[in-house]
Amino acid sequence: MNTxxxxxxxxxxxxxxxxxxxxxxxxxxxxxxxxxxxxxxxAAPIPPPGYKKKIEEWMKDMDKNEVFVFGIRQPGDERLxxxxxxxxxxxxxxxxxxxxxxxxxxxxNKGLGSEAMRxxxxxxxxxLNLHRLATFVSSWNADGLRFLARFGFVExxxxxxxxxxxxxxxxxxxxxxLKEEWHDN
Amino acid sequence: xxxDLFRGKLTRLAAMNPETDAEMxxxxxxxxxxxxxxxxxxxxxxxSKNTKEWMEKRIERGKPxxxxxxxxxxxxxxxxxxxxxxPQHGNAFVAIGIGERDYWGKGYGSDALxxxxxxxxxxLNLHRVSLGVFEYNARAIKAYEKVGFxxxxxxxxxxxxxxxxxDFFCMxxxxxxxxx
Numbered sequence: 001m002n003t004x005x006x007x008x009x010x011x012x013x014x015x016x017x018x019x020x021x022x023x024x025x026x027x028x029x030x031x032x033x034x035x036x037x038x039x040x041x042x043a044a045p046i047p048p049p050g051y052k053k054k055i056e057e058w059m060k061d062m063d064k065n066e067v068f069v070f071g072i073r074q075p076g077d078e079r080l081x082x083x084x085x086x087x088x089x090x091x092x093x094x095x096x097x098x099x100x101x102x103x104x105x106x107x108x109n110k111g112l113g114s115e116a117m118r119x120x121x122x123x124x125x126x127x128l129n130l131h132r133l134a135t136f137v138s139s140w141n142a143d144g145l146r147f148l149a150r151f152g153f154v155e156x157x158x159x160x161x162x163x164x165x166x167x168x169x170x171x172x173x174x175x176x177x178l179k180e181e182w183h184d185n
Numbered sequence: 186x187x188x189d190l191f192r193g194k195l196t197r198l199a200a201m202n203p204e205t206d207a208e209m210x211x212x213x214x215x216x217x218x219x220x221x222x223x224x225x226x227x228x229x230x231x232x233s234k235n236t237k238e239w240m241e242k243r244i245e246r247g248k249p250x251x252x253x254x255x256x257x258x259x260x261x262x263x264x265x266x267x268x269x270x271x272p273q274h275g276n277a278f279v280a281i282g283i284g285e286r287d288y289w290g291k292g293y294g295s296d297a298l299x300x301x302x303x304x305x306x307x308x309l310n311l312h313r314v315s316l317g318v319f320e321y322n323a324r325a326i327k328a329y330e331k332v333g334f335x336x337x338x339x340x341x342x343x344x345x346x347x348x349x350x351x352d353f354f355c356m357x358x359x360x361x362x363x364x365x
Contacts (some may be wrong), residue, residue: 040270040271040274041271042271042272044271080193088227090225090344092226092227092345093225093343093344093345094345095343095344113274119269131342131345131350132340132341132342133342134340134343153217154341155338155349156338156339156340156341156355157337157338157339157340157355158337158338159276159313159315160313160337160357160359161276161311161312161313161359162274162276162315162357163274163276164273164274164275164312165274173338174338174355176340176341178341
């Protein structure tokens, strides 16, 4: 039995630190492209106290098993490079949603997000015992759709023209992976 | 110039009043057949006081709900709401439920939904209206298609109820489709 749920070779999943990590996350929020890739909220930079408060709320929700939050870091390096969150956990149905993001473009395309995703999937299917894991991607985000397709995520619905970004209308795409479709590798 | 925005052919949309309506809403929610057609969460038993507080919180968070009243008798028969998360995209989600069972399958729900959708397009200036419906809710799916909502896909086996897995259907109607 593989009991190492948080340690990969290139990344490790860690707790978020409300004091130190809030600064890093605030910096990410000044990149509108990053915001558009990870949220549908109105894009606006948030100061560190805002993220400190968010992190503290996530910790409270995690205490109630409503949310599972992870900071993504490299082994032996305290620098926060990304974040992942399993949320909207519907225990009776074995279903949940998730988000994942690598904050800075220069940290992407190095296999770090992929390994974090693999750890997240193993945690979801082998520890939380979920039946299905889902997320939303904007139709303009080809990188995101491609990333998820590599893990076997299936496109399930398109909310046509439900996103209005940078003067254009896009679809919100729903994708999901069912436990029987996931391979632990 | 303004048409009677809150009025349909069989029903009208009215204000939901936590003071007077909490008891009725609590009674509706205790009907688990009704609740399981409406909500994917597990039905739970709350007092009218709990319901009143929940209704007040929703109003505070900017998530008000309409009461659906039958036009002829003015009797409250259900609720409906439009929720825009977040607002800049011009998309809203519908929630609707006919709590009074005698009014199921007689066109009251689709009438109220038509009024709500019109409100969304003419007052909220939405670009589209979305909704989700459970695979086992055949009556609602038919009503939504009658109003003009199109199937946009499904969340596969998103629900487990009564020992069986069910899909969660996604539907939507665009402004151009509603106007056309």
